[in-house]
Amino acid sequence: MDERKVERKFFHDLLNLASSMRGITEIIRDEDEKSRSEMLLLMGNISESMIETINAQRHYRSMEAKDLTLRPALVDCEKLLKRITESYNRHTLCQHKTIEIRPSEQPPRQAPICLFTDKDLLQGALGYGIRTALETINNGQAVTLSLITEETVEPPSVVFLISFPGTVSEEEKDTIFKNSETDTHAMTGLSAYLFYTLITRYLQGSANWTTHDGSIQLSARFQQPVEAH
Amino acid sequence: MDTPAVDDRKRVLLVDDMKINLMVLAAKLKKFNYSCEVADSGAHALEIIPAFKPDILLTDLWMPEMNGDVLAHKVRAIPEYNQLPIFAVTADLDNPAGFDMTVFSGILQKPIDDACLQELLSSASPRLQ
Numbered sequence: 001m002d003e004r005k006v007e008r009k010f011f012h013d014l015l016n017l018a019s020s021m022r023g024i025t026e027i028i029r030d031e032d033e034k035s036r037s038e039m040l041l042l043m044g045n046i047s048e049s050m051i052e053t054i055n056a057q058r059h060y061r062s063m064e065a066k067d068l069t070l071r072p073a074l075v076d077c078e079k080l081l082k083r084i085t086e087s088y089n090r091h092t093l094c095q096h097k098t099i100e101i102r103p104s105e106q107p108p109r110q111a112p113i114c115l116f117t118d119k120d121l122l123q124g125a126l127g128y129g130i131r132t133a134l135e136t137i138n139n140g141q142a143v144t145l146s147l148i149t150e151e152t153v154e155p156p157s158v159v160f161l162i163s164f165p166g167t168v169s170e171e172e173k174d175t176i177f178k179n180s181e182t183d184t185h186a187m188t189g190l191s192a193y194l195f196y197t198l199i200t201r202y203l204q205g206s207a208n209w210t211t212h213d214g215s216i217q218l219s220a221r222f223q224q225p226v227e228a229h
Numbered sequence: 230m231d232t233p234a235v236d237d238r239k240r241v242l243l244v245d246d247m248k249i250n251l252m253v254l255a256a257k258l259k260k261f262n263y264s265c266e267v268a269d270s271g272a273h274a275l276e277i278i279p280a281f282k283p284d285i286l287l288t289d290l291w292m293p294e295m296n297g298d299v300l301a302h303k304v305r306a307i308p309e310y311n312q313l314p315i316f317a318v319t320a321d322l323d324n325p326a327g328f329d330m331t332v333f334s335g336i337l338q339k340p341i342d343d344a345c346l347q348e349l350l351s352s353a354s355p356r357l358q
Contacts, residue, residue, distance in 0.1 A: 023253030
């Protein structure tokens with residue numbers, strides 16, 4: 001991994017967001033009431049993006065130092081997915097793009113799908129997958145999230161899927177997920193690396209991607225789903 | 230009969246995939262009495278150029294569909310815009326490696342300082358005379 005590039009991207013992203021915030025404070029006084037409301041909303045979104053950028057860096061540093069601590073608890077996967085979707089739809093990366101949840105095609109369940117895991121870390125990992133998708137797609141395109149259970153296999157699993165338009169070249173196949181060099185134009189960035197590493201190294205899951213017919217699908221698979229009662 | 234008002238302000242085209250950056254920069258340029266149009270991608274910018282006829286182009290470097298330097302090359306390939314002042318706007322603290330910076334007339338560093346912005350626009354203006 002190229003530490004220098006990770007650091008460069010971190011400072012770039014943070015400075016970009018901070019610059020936007022400062023820019024708004026400079027112009028907001030001269031705007032009309034409607035624009036001010038819009039700008040205040042944007043400032044909130046920028047703040048969230050800043051927090052996410054800083055947290056991504058913290059995760060990365062902690063992972064590299066091998067001192068990331070887990071706090072497992074029962075997590076309702078559908079609620080988590082909904083919360084992530086709402087949060088990322090307000091993300092600065094999501095302007096002119098959309099994130100939607102694909103309704104399940106599986107038979108309705110009586111109990112929610114739950115995992116015993118670290119909620120914040122799982123939310124962070126899935127967020128990095130979504131961020132990877134947002135960095136890959138073009139304006140006007142959408143990221144689709146879905147949640148499925150695999151109960152016919154032992155042990156049963158729960159799978160989060162992140163689908164989006166795009167292609168991955170053969171050259172990228174070997175480096176995807178394993179390279180934290182950041183590039184907003186290909187799936188070889190810090191986000192993809194964090195998605196993969198958090199899931200496989202810390203959350204005891206498996207991460208994969210497939211590409212077919214102009215679309216890419218990232219998956220995060222976890223065994224031991226627990227039904228809440 | 231009244232003559233239609235002529236807008237003789239310099240026209241600046243802003244290109245950035247982040248809406249907020251476009252809003253902020255457009256507001257500043259309006260304050261400095263420039264006529265301004267915005268594009269959220271390189272492709273969008275190329276669509277706007279024939280009708281808007283920019284005097285200056287300010288573009289972000291890192292954009293998903295088309296990088297700022299690629300856009301600049303495409304614009305310079307249009308004969309009537311091969312001398313257009315094109316400036317990169319970036320938050321990259323380092324020399325922006327990976328981009329062809331030779332295509333740009335200059336770089337505007339984020340956070341954008343009003344004085345620097347005015348100086349840069351003024352420096353581009355003599356070429357427009």
